Amino acid sequence: MSLDPDDPRPPYQQVSSVLRAAILTRKEGFVPGDKLPSGPVLAKRYGVARGTVDKALDLLRGEGLIVTRQGSGSFVRERTERPVGLRPHLEAAFEEPAVTIDFAGFSSETLYSAMQEPLDKVRSGRVAPESITVRLLLPDATEPMGVPVSVDGLRDEEALRKRAHNIGVTNAGGIKHSVEVLAEYGLVKSARVEVRVHRASSLFKLYILNGREAFFGFYPLRERTLAYEGQSYSFFDITGKDTTLFTHSSGPDDASIGSQYVQQAQRWFDSVWDTIAYEREAQA
Template sequence: MSLDPDDTRPAFQQVSSALRAEIRTGKYGPGDQLQSGPELVKRFGVAKATIAKALDQLRDEGLIVTRKGKGSFVRQRTERPIGLRPHLEAAFEEQQVTIDFAGFSSETLHGAIQEPLDKVRSGRLTPQSITVRLLLPDSTAPMAVPVLVDELRDDSALRARAGQIAVTHAGGIKHSVEVLAELGLVQSAKVEIRVCRASALFKLYIVNGSEAFFGFYPLRQRTMEVADEEKTFFDITGKDATLFHHSAGADELALGSQYVQQSQRWFDSVWESIAFERSA
């Protein structure tokens, strides 16, 4: 297949248009792998850089994801925001796995990471190293949420409850990951946990430095017994947060690449400046 010489659009736009049509019409289904870069170069008769730019455009549109060393794949659900679990499992196919999380409690991560960890235990996934950094809010200081509905007053019991939720899930992740090194299943496994004096109103995951997942926490009013007293308060609903996915590609100026770069820069800057280890 060659490009139309009468088409005034740049070559990369013609290539992305052809691939987009194939995805939309079902020639490539959810999860299918696109042809490799060299195959697309041969197919369209264009330069490697042209193919890379076309794929970056499709990636920015949310139609495909690119996995380092494996190729480009049609998203599992191109019509709606994605889930974290399948991307985590794909990340564990790499030799060095890195996960950075910033958010309220890491509860979703705790659940999503169990399946790939189980596959490491069974030998179906064989990474050499796993490094996880968890950036959580400091529940010992007043927070924006949880907060009492009545005049938005701070409540130490609510903060203690939130802190315990975070400790439970972060501790579960730490144990599940680090035991793999103790068992000799990976060469190194480390989970670091830090807190900062900022309320978590969004969640961010950065996976293997190449994918970023971002979601806003919806707020809701709840009434429940906390510390033997019924309280009505505003709380976040982490499981209801819709995640949006951005993937870095060959073009560092592409939207997905810039989003991942800036997310990593933000996380690192907070981690190295105002974040600190939670006191016992």
């Protein structure tokens, strides 16, 4: 199994990407506790030097996907309830024929950024999913919300909501365009992004990838001061980029903690989507 000669990434990154996808999707049968093939075996499999494999495994260790035991080898680590980064999991999700991404949160800004690498891979032909479906569940910033609010008396400020609305429109619109244009170019058979809003304030974010992995994190709140449209505001706001994500993955059976968490996360998302969420054209 040789690496893609057209992939511009260094070989160690390519090897880590292939192994990461195998671990996250369990295509190779990897489950928590399983031992990875030895360094020499992996080097032969991918046609690279042993040092390249070592660097690839270092990346996976840094992401918390594997643990190496002296004299025993490297093993797939239990990833449930551990802080993680979203990007490598998104890249692995795009290795599947049908990609589904459900997001509930404040603005989808982090998702928009994290999706650029896997979307680049689709555009360059390095991955070829058949379909991509994204659902974005966002707060209706045209209505009063819990945050952002003025520090002085927790007053609702229409200007702050307008700013939040614009952030949501920009990122949701960016995701919608960058995904749906893939179908227009014939790179995937189906590509759809749906956006719905609701009147509840988003104090946490949730991602569900391919119905098998759920990522959850609380938005920290902080006091901010900034000028907007010629006026200075002191207000409480969320800090999405400071959110620590925890992942739960479906296990080998429905009784596992990971499987139950993903099922309940999906059930919550679908219930909100189908009841109190609604389309608002200006928000999408």
